[in-house]
Structure formats: C-alpha cells, structure tokens
Amino acid sequence: MKLSICVPVYNFDVNELVNELRYQIDKGLEAEILLIDDASEKPFIESNKDLRSKVGQFIFLDKNIGRSKIRNLFLKYSNSDYLLFLDCDGKVISKNFLKNYIEYIDSQNPHVIFGGRKVSDVKPDSEYGLRWKFATERENLPVEKRVESPYLDFQTNNFVVKRSVLEKVPFNEGITQYGYEDLVFSKDLHDQDIKIDHIDNPIFNNDVETNAVFLAKADQSARSLAQLKNDKNFDRVSQIKLAKAYLFMHKTGTIYIYRLLYRIVKSRLEKKLLTGIASLRALDLYKLGQLTLYMNRL
Numbered sequence: 001m002k003l004s005i006c007v008p009v010y011n012f013d014v015n016e017l018v019n020e021l022r023y024q025i026d027k028g029l030e031a032e033i034l035l036i037d038d039a040s041e042k043p044f045i046e047s048n049k050d051l052r053s054k055v056g057q058f059i060f061l062d063k064n065i066g067r068s069k070i071r072n073l074f075l076k077y078s079n080s081d082y083l084l085f086l087d088c089d090g091k092v093i094s095k096n097f098l099k100n101y102i103e104y105i106d107s108q109n110p111h112v113i114f115g116g117r118k119v120s121d122v123k124p125d126s127e128y129g130l131r132w133k134f135a136t137e138r139e140n141l142p143v144e145k146r147v148e149s150p151y152l153d154f155q156t157n158n159f160v161v162k163r164s165v166l167e168k169v170p171f172n173e174g175i176t177q178y179g180y181e182d183l184v185f186s187k188d189l190h191d192q193d194i195k196i197d198h199i200d201n202p203i204f205n206n207d208v209e210t211n212a213v214f215l216a217k218a219d220q221s222a223r224s225l226a227q228l229k230n231d232k233n234f235d236r237v238s239q240i241k242l243a244k245a246y247l248f249m250h251k252t253g254t255i256y257i258y259r260l261l262y263r264i265v266k267s268r269l270e271k272k273l274l275t276g277i278a279s280l281r282a283l284d285l286y287k288l289g290q291l292t293l294y295m296n297r298l
Contacts, residue, residue, distance in 0.1 A: 002029070002030035002031055002080060002081070002082065002102055002105070003029075003030065003031040003032075003080050003082050003083075003084055003098070003101065003102060003105070003160075004031070004032050004034055004056075004074070004077075004078035004079060004080035004082070004083045004084065005021055005031055005032065005033045005034065005084045005086065005098075006034050006036075006071070006074040006078065006083050006084065006085050006086070007033070007034070007035050007036075007085075007086050007087075007088055008036055008038055008067070008070045008071065008074075008085075008087075008088060009035055009036065009037040009038065009040060009044075009048065009088045010037070010038045010039075010040050010064075010088060011040045011041055011044050012040075012044060012088040012089050012207065013044065013047045013048060014035065014048055014051065014088050015047065015048065015051060016091065016206075017086070017088070017090060017091065017092065017206075018033060018035070018051050018054055018055060019054070020091075020092040021033055021092065021098065022054050022055075024092075024095070024097060024098045024099070025098065029098050029099060029102060030102070031080075031084075031098060031102070032055075032056035032078075032079065032080065033054070033055040033056055034055065034056055034057050034058075034059075034074060034077050034078060035048075035051065035055055035057070035058040035059070036058075036059040036060075036061065036070055036073060036074065036077075037058070037059065037060045037061060038061055038064050038065060038066070038070050039061050039062060039063055039064040039065075045060065056077075056079075057077050059077065066173075066175070066176045066177065067156075067171075067175075067178065067181050068171035068172055068173050068174075068175050068176070068181045069171070069173045069176075071085060071156070071171050072166070072170045072171050072173065075163070075166060075167060075170075078163065080163065081162065081163050081164075082105055082160055082161070082162055082163065083160065083161055083163060083166065084098075084101060084159070084160045085156060085158070085159055085160075085161070086157070086158055086203060087156075087157040087158070087203075089205065089206050089207035090117075090157060090158060090203040090204065090205065090206060091203065091204040091205075091206035092203065092204070093118070093202070093203070093204045094201065094202075097201060097203075100115075100199070100201045101113065101115070101160055101201060104197075104199060105160070108197065110160070110162070110195070110197045111161070111162050111165050111189075111194045111195050111196075111197075112154075112159060112160065112161050112162070112165060112189060112194065112195070112196045112197065113159060113160040113161075113196075113197045113198075113199060114146070114150075114153075114154050114155065114158065114159045114196060114197070114198050114199075115158045115159065115160075115199055115200070115201035115202055115203065116140070116141070116142075116143060116146065116158065116198070116199075116200060116201065116202035116203075117135075117139060117140055117155065117157050117158055117202050117203055117204075117205055118140055118202045118203070118204050118205065119132060119135040119136060119140060119204070119205045119208060120132075120208075124208055125276075126211075126275060126276035126277055127210055127211060127276055128208045128209065128210055128211070128276065129211065129275075129276025129277055130211040130214050130215065130273060130274075130276050130278065130283065131208050131209045131210075131211070131213075131214040132208055133280060134214070134280060134283065135205060135208075137280055138280065139155065140202075141153055142200075143198050143199060143200045146198040147198050150195075150196045150197075150198055151186040151187065151189065151190045151196060152183070152186070152239060152240070153198075154182060154183075154185075154186040154196050155182050156181070156182040156185065157203060157205070158201075158202065158203040165189075165194055168192065169185070169188045169189055169192055169194065171184075171185050172184045172185065172188070174227075175224060175227070175228070177220055177223065177224050177227070178217055178220045178221060178224060179217070179220055179221030179222070179223070179224035179225065180221060180224050180225055180228065180237055180240075181224075183237050183240060184228070184237060187237065211273065211274045211275070211276045212274060215270065215273055215274065215286075218283060218286065218287050218290075219287075219290050221287065222242075222287050222288075222290035222291040222294060223290070223294050225237065225242065225243065225291055225294075226291060226294035226295050226297075229295060241284070242284070242287055242288060242291060245284075245288050246288065246291055246292065246295070249292075255292060258288070258289070258292060259289070259292040259293065259296060262285075262288075262289030262292060262293070263289075263293075266286075266289060269282060269285065269286050269289070270286070273286060
C-alpha cells in the first residue's frame with residue numbers, strides 16, 4: 001500500500017470528502033482510506049456510518065481523545081509507508097490531488113509534505129468575516145511564501161508524513177485541546193533535522209466558522225499556549241508572534257500593565273470581534289490578553 005489517507009472525524013459529515021477520495025483511488029491509485037471518529041454527536045455518526053463500505057477501516061471512539069492523540073492512533077491501523085492527514089472539513093478541489101502526492105513521494109522520497117489550503121475568494125457575510133479574514137491573510141499562503149518559513153508555515157489540515165518519521169516524532173499528546181499542536185510538531189521535526197517540503201496541492205476549507213465559534217477557538221488556543229508553559233514546552237513555540245509578544249512583555253515588566261488594561265477593554269474588544277469587521281490586529285490583542293490571564297493563573 002502506497003498511501004494511507006487518515007481523516008480524524010469530529011461532528012462533520014464526511015460523505016463528500018470520502019466519495020471524492022474513493023473516486024480518485026478507483027482510477028488506479030494505490031491508497032486506502034482510514035477514518036477515526038473522535039466521539040462525535042449521534043447525528044454525525046448516523047450520517048457517516050454508511051461509509052464503512054467505502055473505506056479500509058472506520059473506527060468509532062467512545063471518548064474524545066483530542067487532535068494530537070488521534071493522529072498518532074492512525075499508526076495502529078495504517079498499512080502504508082506514508083500517511084496523508086486531512087481535516088474532516090476539507091474539500092478536494094483537484095482531480096489529481098492524490099496523484100500529485102503519490103508522484104511526489106515516488107520521485108522525492110520525502111519525510112513530510114505540506115500541500116496548502118484555500119478558502120473561497122468571495123467575502124462571506126459579516127457573521128463569518130473573522131474566520132475568513134484570518135484564513136485569507138494568515139493561513140492561505142502560496143507555496144512561494146511558505147517555503148521561506150517551512151516550519152512556521154506548516155499546518156496539519158493537509159500533509160503527508162513518512163511512517164518512520166511519525167513513529168520517531170509523534171504528536172505531543174500533552175496538548176489535549178485546540179491550538180498549536182501543529183507548531184509543536186513542526187518544531188519537533190526541526191529539532192530532529194527532518195525536512196518539511198511544501199508543494200502546491202491545496203485542500204479547500206469547507207467549513208467557514210461563525211465569529212463566535214472562531215473567537216471561542218482563539219480563546220482555547222491561548223489556553224493551550226499557556227498549558228505549554230505549564231508543561232515546560234513553551235520554548236517549542238517561542239518563535240510565533242503571540243509567544244514572542246508575551247515573552248517580551250514579561251521580560252520588560254509591561255505584562256502587568258497590559259493585563260490590567262486588557263481587563264478594562266476586554267468586553268468591548270470581544271463585541272468588536274464578533275461583528276466580523278474587526279482587524280486581525282484586534283484579534284491579536286484579544287489572544288494576547290487571554291494568554292496573560294491564563295498565564296497569571298498558573
């Protein structure tokens with residue numbers, strides 16, 4: 001088996017994704033599809049359960065284990081030398097999506113490949129504006145830009161990893177909530193001198209979240225970053241902008257002033273962000289403020 005396509009599923013209908021992957025495989029590609037459901041709600045389990053006849057294995061977990069541990073779990077069920085990880089809300093937009101990866105594997109024998117991501121070019125309603133703005137300005141970078149910072153601009157929504165690499169450098173299972181598991185993983189790869197290749201083979205983000213949902217995830221990512229500090233893993237993400245800002249303020253003693261001011265403006269800042277028209281600078285200030293609060297509780 002050349003490639004195991006690994007899709008962690010959580011509260012999302014993956015029929016469209018699986019059907020497209022199955023269609024491409026059936027054109028003569030050596031690949032298998034593996035699904036692990038991370039204790040989704042019953043309606044999503046019902047909508048996806050008939051896919052068992054179209055995939056190699058479909059595992060249903062009774063308890064949610066999180067984004068890091070579930071990726072490591074795929075090693076137990078995979079039969080391939082390479083694993084392709086896709087987020088369950090992704091949409092395949094290239095008819096040669098799998099072929100592109102397999103041909104690159106055959107020619108380059110890579111350790112890790114990141115293919116990129118896209119969202120719609122059409123600006124959505126303001127209710128979804130914050131997530132869309134973040135994606136278009138921060139995440140959906142062209143391959144020419146990504147190769148300039150191959151580790152910082154790595155994401156886990158659409159990547160291939162050699163089996164032996166993931167066995168040597170698994171995802172940090174100490175990260176149990178949303179946020180920064182991809183950057184910790186890429187930092188571990190960097191520390192082991194394992195190269196990340198970037199190619200132009202994007203997946204489409206098929207689930208643009210509301211401002212409220214995305215803001216809750218931003219809060220959770222700040223909490224996860226604080227947890228890394230508590231677990232003495234903060235150095236692994238010290239090069240990202242949010243961590244740098246916190247470390248600078250802590251070093252200069254301005255962290256106490258910022259925390260005080262943030263508590264005063266927090267409510268107004270949240271309201272502005274929920275409108276969907278706020279700048280990403282406002283989002284950065286929010287995340288930094290939340291980080292200072294969580295750090296203060298450690």
